[in-house]
Amino acid sequence: MATILDNLFSKSPAEIRDRGIKSLNWFRENLRNIRVPYNSMLKQGNFVSTIEFGKLYMFVYDAKHKEKLPYWDLFPLTIPYKPTRNGFYGINLHYIRPRDRVVLLDSLYQLINADSDSFDVSYDLITKVSSLRYAKPCIKRYITTHIDSRISEVPREYWELVAMLPSQQFNINANTVYKESRGKY
Numbered sequence: 001m002a003t004i005l006d007n008l009f010s011k012s013p014a015e016i017r018d019r020g021i022k023s024l025n026w027f028r029e030n031l032r033n034i035r036v037p038y039n040s041m042l043k044q045g046n047f048v049s050t051i052e053f054g055k056l057y058m059f060v061y062d063a064k065h066k067e068k069l070p071y072w073d074l075f076p077l078t079i080p081y082k083p084t085r086n087g088f089y090g091i092n093l094h095y096i097r098p099r100d101r102v103v104l105l106d107s108l109y110q111l112i113n114a115d116s117d118s119f120d121v122s123y124d125l126i127t128k129v130s131s132l133r134y135a136k137p138c139i140k141r142y143i144t145t146h147i148d149s150r151i152s153e154v155p156r157e158y159w160e161l162v163a164m165l166p167s168q169q170f171n172i173n174a175n176t177v178y179k180e181s182r183g184k185y
Contacts, residue, residue: 047150051080051088054118056159058167060149061142071177074169077154077162078142079108081121087143089123094168095138097178101163104134117156137181 051057056079063072078090093101107129113120126135154162170177 046153046155048153049151051151051153052116052118053080053082053088054113054116054120055079056154056156056162057090057151058154058162059147059151062146062148064143064146066171071170071172073140074171075167076140076142077167078140079119079121080142081119082123084141086145087141089139089141091121091126091135091138092140093138093163094170094174095140095177096134096181098164098166100134100182102160104132104138105160105163107131107134133185137184 048057056077058075058077060074061072061076062074063069066072073092073094075094076090076092077094078092080088080090082089093104096104108119108121110131111120111125112118121132121135123139126132126139168174168177
């Protein structure tokens with residue numbers, strides 16, 4: 001299976017630029033619509049009413065204990081992998097530097113379920129497979145009732161490009177988050 005970098009290196013500069021522009025336009029369009037109130041959400045585009053584990057999603061999140069947390073991401077880019085009683089655990093790619101996201105996604109691509117076009121990932125894999133070590137600081141618990149927007153599924157063809165966009169919205173400087181995360185690899 002080709003890696004993300006192999007895939008990018010096989011493209012011409014014009015193809016990379018065109019794909020990047022296409023991804024950025026998709027991101028802007030979805031960002032513009034993501035704040036529509038949930039009760040008026042219509043099934044259209046990439047907005048979903050339920051999540052599928054192993055896929056990549058964006059949404060606005062109001063952290064339950066934000067006054068106690070040292071930092072949190074208002075706009076997670078998350079791969080949900082395990083349900084909880086009132087939400088799910090997910091891998092929020094924003095908690096690591098963009099260059100580490102490339103390495104993590106490359107490792108995750110080895111775990112794609114071809115039938116469902118999603119990652120077959122678990123906490124057990126994250127803790128035991130050394131190539132998934134970058135996911136450790138990204139593991140976050142999300143409570144469904146604290147999702148404060150529509151949920152947007154990122155189509156597979158945009159995963160790596162959306163992961164590189166500076167869409168994180170931490171309550172502190174992102175570099176502080178990245179530095180602390182590096183200590184958890």
